[in-house]
Amino acid sequence: MKMLEVRGLGHTYRGKDGTHTAIDGLEFTVDPGELVCVVGPSGCGKSTLLRTISGLIKPTRGSVSLHGNPVDGVPSDLSVVFQDYSRSLFPWLSVTKNVEFPLRKLTRRNRTTRAAEALAAVGLDGAGRKYPWQLSGGMQQRVAIARALAYRPSLLLMDEPFASVDAQTRFELEDLLLRVRREQDTTVLLVTHDIDESVYLGDRVLVLSKSPATVVADLDVPLGQHRDQITTRSSDAFVDLRARVAGLLTSAPARVR
Amino acid sequence: MSLIGLACFFAVWEVASRTDLVPGYYLRPPSAVLPRVVTLLGETGFQRALVATVLATLIALGIAIAVAVPAGLVLGSVPPVRHAVMTLVEFLRPIPSVALIPLAVVTIGTGPDTKIVLAVFGALWPILFNTMYALDEIDPLHTETARAFGTGGFGVLRRVALPSAAPFVFTGVRLSFAIALAVVVSTELFSGGTVGIGQFVLEASAGGLNMDDVLAGTVIAGLVGLGANFGLEWLHRRLFAWSLPRGGER
Numbered sequence: 251m252k253m254l255e256v257r258g259l260g261h262t263y264r265g266k267d268g269t270h271t272a273i274d275g276l277e278f279t280v281d282p283g284e285l286v287c288v289v290g291p292s293g294c295g296k297s298t299l300l301r302t303i304s305g306l307i308k309p310t311r312g313s314v315s316l317h318g319n320p321v322d323g324v325p326s327d328l329s330v331v332f333q334d335y336s337r338s339l340f341p342w343l344s345v346t347k348n349v350e351f352p353l354r355k356l357t358r359r360n361r362t363t364r365a366a367e368a369l370a371a372v373g374l375d376g377a378g379r380k381y382p383w384q385l386s387g388g389m390q391q392r393v394a395i396a397r398a399l400a401y402r403p404s405l406l407l408m409d410e411p412f413a414s415v416d417a418q419t420r421f422e423l424e425d426l427l428l429r430v431r432r433e434q435d436t437t438v439l440l441v442t443h444d445i446d447e448s449v450y451l452g453d454r455v456l457v458l459s460k461s462p463a464t465v466v467a468d469l470d471v472p473l474g475q476h477r478d479q480i481t482t483r484s485s486d487a488f489v490d491l492r493a494r495v496a497g498l499l500t501s502a503p504a505r506v507r
Numbered sequence: 508m509s510l511i512g513l514a515c516f517f518a519v520w521e522v523a524s525r526t527d528l529v530p531g532y533y534l535r536p537p538s539a540v541l542p543r544v545v546t547l548l549g550e551t552g553f554q555r556a557l558v559a560t561v562l563a564t565l566i567a568l569g570i571a572i573a574v575a576v577p578a579g580l581v582l583g584s585v586p587p588v589r590h591a592v593m594t595l596v597e598f599l600r601p602i603p604s605v606a607l608i609p610l611a612v613v614t615i616g617t618g619p620d621t622k623i624v625l626a627v628f629g630a631l632w633p634i635l636f637n638t639m640y641a642l643d644e645i646d647p648l649h650t651e652t653a654r655a656f657g658t659g660g661f662g663v664l665r666r667v668a669l670p671s672a673a674p675f676v677f678t679g680v681r682l683s684f685a686i687a688l689a690v691v692v693s694t695e696l697f698s699g700g701t702v703g704i705g706q707f708v709l710e711a712s713a714g715g716l717n718m719d720d721v722l723a724g725t726v727i728a729g730l731v732g733l734g735a736n737f738g739l740e741w742l743h744r745r746l747f748a749w750s751l752p753r754g755g756e757r
């Protein structure tokens with residue numbers, strides 16, 4: 251069974267100044283355990299796609315299914331790392347309490363252990379008592395990731411999770427993601443506008459067109475399980491694939507309406 | 508630092524009463540009034556008045572919080588109710604509590620209930636409006652984050668809306684304390700009937716025009732407001748450090 255099935259998915263925002271079709275007729279599936287990257291031009295509807303999958307907004311057309319069950323409302327075994335992570339942490343809660351936020355159904359003791367494990371996994375063992383606004387951007391992003399991981403979702407949705415950290419931190423966080431997803435066998439759908447990142451992280455790369463987004467290409471990434479920031483990125487397979495994605499992105503036709 | 512303004516005020520007052528700008532008999536200088544403040548605070552009769560006034564203020568503030576916070580939450584989160592009620596609210600809000608004293612005296616009498624009811628009426632609005640607008644200011648991303656982790660409507664209210672609104676609500680409470688105190692003292696002053704600082708001032712001005720006592724009573728009312736404000740601001744910084752720029756670090 252597919253982990254995620256997206257069929258004919260379309261969404262039109264209705265505002266005071268008319269309507270805006272953000273995504274249209276999206277079709278793809280994700281298998282359990284896969285890490286699928288979604289790339290697309292700025293404003294093409296990537297965040298909208300994640301918001302419909304997570305049940306935060308109801309799509310105007312098409313359907314989303316998780317484990318074969320149609321999504322209607324927020325599914326219980328999914329977590330999201332939002333694009334604007336600094337605003338998605340709760341400033342009135344300590345780092346630990348932020349990570350424990352989704353774990354309300356567990357006993358207090360389990361909650362504490364889970365949060366501590368997740369914080370250790372992202373290298374923030376010592377920061378639990380701090381508040382989000384006392385941390386650097388990269389650390390805040392780790393907290394958001396720890397919170398999503400502590401929830402142990404079967405599907406992890408990430409919206410440009412590494413967009414606003416420096417290159418060094420970004421490499422660390424990418425490898426962190428690869429490691430925990432191997433360890434926890436999580437299925438990940440990750441949105442990025444960075445072509446290199448999509449190829450480095452993904453088992454597959456979905457290339458979206460300009461707004462309204464449709465799937466232009468669905469590419470397998472033949473780089474194997476184990477990746478390394480230096481050797482993988484300089485391998486021929488990586489360079490070829492990156493060029494293909496870049497070509498698809500620049501030539502992606504804006505749909506004639 | 509923050510006391511410089513107060514010191515200047517007393518200095519100007521001293522000068523004004525020593526020159527012939529105003530009749531010295533009525534505006535007694537602080538050098539006469541402030542010692543009277545100290546002796547007054549030692550007199551049981553006055554202590555009783557002070558406690559009565561502060562207690563009435565606190566009761567009124569408590570009732571105002573109990574009414575205005577839930578009302579603000581409803582008005583802030585249920586638009587139809589807001590539309591239905593806002594005109595009434597905007598009509599009632601500008602009415603000064605003091606203008607309601609005659610009506611309140613006729614309907615409720617001159618007991619302590621009267622000053623409490625009037626103070627509640629005055630103290631409601633800052634708390635109500637701050638609660639209501641705090642809900643508008645909630646970061647939608649906080650709500651979405653909570654929802655994405657399976658938090659339901661009531662959970663979002665309790666775990667996101669309330670904590671993020673709390674600092675604004677608290678600011679409303681701080682503003683309301685001063686209003687409640689002023690209304691309590693005014694009501695005591697205008698309607699007589701109950702023990703309190705206002706009544707003390709009223710009697711001092713009636714029985715032989717004892718201006719030292721009148722002014723000392725007034726100064727003490729001001730000091731109560733000042734102390735409460737200091738205390739509440741301190742509590743605000745402690746409880747809601749997260750809501751201040753850079754956590755309130757200086």
Ligand SMILES: Nc1ncnc2c1ncn2[C@@H]1O[C@H](COP(=O)(O)OP(=O)(O)OP(=O)(O)O)[C@@H](O)[C@H]1O
Binds near residue numbers: 265293295443
């Ligand atoms: N709530 C909304 N109401 C109306 N229009 C919206 C809303 N949210 C997004 N849009 C519009 O939908 C389009 C797609 O937005 P979306 O945020 O999904 O794009 P994106 O691909 O995530 O962009 P970015 O790369 O900048 O993150 C944009 O043109 C945006 O203006």
Ligand SMILES: [Mg+2]
Binds near residue numbers: 296298333
């Ligand atoms: Mg986006």
